[in-house]
Amino acid sequence: MPHATTDKDRSVIAKYVLEAHGKERQLETALQAQIAGAKLPELQTALVDHLEVTRRQIKDLESRLSELGEDTGGLPGPAKVVEAAAGLASTVANKSLAAAKGPVQLLRGTSPADNELRNVRDCYWNEAEEIAHYRVIETIATQLGDTPTARLARKHREEEEAMQATLEELLPTITRIVAETEGDLPAKS
Numbered sequence: 135m136p137h138a139t140t141d142k143d144r145s146v147i148a149k150y151v152l153e154a155h156g157k158e159r160q161l162e163t164a165l166q167a168q169i170a171g172a173k174l175p176e177l178q179t180a181l182v183d184h185l186e187v188t189r190r191q192i193k194d195l196e197s198r199l200s201e202l203g204e205d206t207g208g209l210p211g212p213a214k215v216v217e218a219a220a221g222l223a224s225t226v227a228n229k230s231l232a233a234a235k236g237p238v239q240l241l242r243g244t245s246p247a248d249n250e251l252r253n254v255r256d257c258y259w260n261e262a263e264e265i266a267h268y269r270v271i272e273t274i275a276t277q278l279g280d281t282p283t284a285r286l287a288r289k290h291r292e293e294e295e296a297m298q299a300t301l302e303e304l305l306p307t308i309t310r311i312v313a314e315t316e317g318d319l320p321a322k323s
């Protein structure tokens with residue numbers, strides 16, 4: 135017989151969904167900063183599309199959290215207390231950290247091309263972290279019999295994997311621009 139989801143199960147699932155929600159909020163801010171600084175048109179398009187996806191994911195996670203008994207806008211629920219006790223950054227802290235990091239990210243690097251390369255490399259590992267979040271949520275929700283959460287996590291994971299693949303495809307193009315602007319590689323005619 136499949137496992138019936140209990141209040142205790144919902145609380146442990148909500149803990150991980152809250153963390154994914156905090157990560158998405160952080161990336162919503164980071165993506166906006168990266169869009170403002172993106173030079174390569176294909177990168178700009180991918181980032182704009184992913185910002186839209188990220189905003190929808192945030193809304194869907196919030197609906198899921200309220201169904202799990204967590205209100206992201208109100209008083210802290212049990213999972214938020216667990217999150218705070220574990221010393222993890224809260225949603226608000228994640229967001230302000232991302233806001234602080236945005237302009238710094240835009241100014242680093244030895245050239246605009248090198249800066250772009252570094253931003254894309256950061257985006258890539260952020261996607262990897264999100265994929266891991268959703269893999270955990272999908273697995274624990276399946277183990278604890280919460281099909282809607284497992285389904286949502288799978289959908290989000292697939293969206294992050296698609297973004298990661300796009301970034302991976304763009305990396306050689308961006309790297310070539312660094313080779314041309316910082317090295318002596320002749321520009322492609």
Ligand SMILES: [Fe+2]
Nearest residue numbers: 261264294297
């Ligand atoms: Fe993402």
